[in-house]
Amino acid sequence: MSALSIRPVRSKADRKAFVDFAWEVYRDDPAWVPPLKSEVHALLDPNHNPWFGHGRAELFLAERDGRVVGRISAQVDDLVQDRMPATGQWGFFDAHDGDTAAALIRAAEDWLRVQGMKHALGPISLSIWDEPGLLIEGFVETPLVMMGHHRPEYRQWIETAGYEKAKDLYTFALDIRIDMIPVIDRLIKSGEKNPRIRIRDVDKSRFDEEAALVLDMLNDAWSDNWGFVPLTEAEIAYAGKKLKPIIVGDLVKIVEYDGDPAAFMITIPDVNEMIADLNGTLFPFGWAKLLWRLRKVTTRRVRVPLMGVRKKFHNSRLASQFAFMLIEFTRRVCVSKYGVYFGEFGWVLEDNQGMMSIAQLPGAGVNHTYRIYTKKL
Incomplete structure (x- = not known):
């Protein structure tokens, strides 16, 4: 070799x-949905993605005979250090073979060590x-928007x-x-009769204000979760801008309790269905197709x-009541x-x-399992 x-x-x-390599790896995989290349480039660009305001990354290519055979990112997020000291991460991992995979992971680890990291997550x-x-179960079904898809051999x-x-x-x-x-239905009906609880739709005419409110609740609600990293104000604005085209007003709901925002749930159409045939590009006709499809909810999922x-x-009992009311109203x-x-x-x-x-609703079942790995460097 x-x-x-x-x-x-x-x-x-x-x-x-680096971005295009995914098309070579997954071109024969019927479950893979080509992402919009412009979105991937923006994610990796310090001039566009405010993550780089508190993080730094190095991207690596693996080559053999002048041909790209693998890729990986290595990154350090300063906000991660507050909860997981000396922990770096790697991602965008794709390779044609095990030897290439091993070399890429070593390169990412070496870069993380130079940055002073003693643990790696990826x-x-x-x-x-x-x-x-990493997707480890659920390879046949196409993932929904904002979830990844990988080759089965990556796990090994x-x-x-x-x-x-x-x-x-x-x-x-x-x-x-x-x-x-019945037991959940009774909880929902009790909440509907409670004058202190109000469920409302997000107001898209005040989108920036509503997005900031929802993401503030998110930072508070998720703050004790493993791996949590707070979204900065710049990231909240960036996320709101990205989400706005796919937000449907009556599918994003807010719970108010005694007039104060207490809970939220965002439901979005499966944009993967809308972009699957665009092959990652909006030119020359992709823009028109996507804008037409975004006019209303026409996706299957x-x-x-x-x-x-x-x-x-x-x-508290209210937490479950809020959650099930949000789910039922959206349903x-x-x-x-x-x-x-x-x-x-x-993901949960x-x-x-x-x-x-809450996720184990009637008729629900796990359809994808993703695993985050760790190693001491």
């Missing part, structure tokens, strides 16, 4: 090769808010490199036509990527107004007992 070289990305052509691309974890290659499980993340699929079981209840309500709209019958909930940390119990 020809000699393998690992080198950092330095030029615009290198960056293009794959995470680039942050816990982007695409965390990563574990051979000395990595062990840190956490598993689950997504749950469910037929949302199935009614709630919807996903709940984010849900949260303010921390002061955790471990009604999906079925009666949009004719959507398939929903996905997650394996040891987040509160969310795990």
Whole structure:
């Protein structure tokens, strides 16, 4: 076998090769959905992604005979250090073979050591808010928007490199036509009769203000979760801008308790269905196709990527009541107004007992498992 070289990305052509490599790896995989290349480039660009305000990254290409055969990122997030000192991460991991995979992981680890890191987590691309974890179960079904897809052999290659499980993340699929079981239905109806509880739709005419409110609740609700990294003000604005085109007003709901925002749930159409035939590019006709498809919910599937209840309500009956009311109110709209019958909930940390119990709704089951690995450097 020809000699393998690992080198950092330095030029615009290198960056293009880094992004484009996914198309070579997954071109024959029917479950892979080509992401929009412009979105991937923006994610990796310090001039666009505010993550780089508190993080730094190095991208690597693996080459053999002048041909790209693998890629990986290595990154250090200063905000991660507050909760996991001396812990770096790697992601965007793809390779044609085990030898290349091993060399790429070593290159990422070496870079992390130079940065003073003593532990590595991966794959995470680039942050816990982007695409965390390696797909280890659920390879046949196409992932929904904002979730990753990987080759089955990656698991062995990563574990051979000395990595062990840190956490598993689950997504749950469910037929949302199935009614709630009586005990949950009674809880929902009780909440509907409670004058202190109000469920409202997000107001898209005040989108920036509403996005900031929701993401503030998210930072509070998720603050005790493993791997949590708070979104900065710049990231909140950036996330709001990215989400706005796919937000449907009556699918994003806020719970107010005594007039104060207490919980939220974001449900979005499966954008992967909208972009699957675009092959990653919006030119020359992709823009028109996507804008047309974004006019209304026409996807077969919807996903709940984010849900949260303010921390002061955790471990109370109200937390469950808020959550089930949000789910039920959204379910009604999906079925009666949009004719959507398939929903996905997650990701959910394996040891987040509160969310795990909520996610296991009638007719629900785990459809994808993602694993984040750890290793002492």
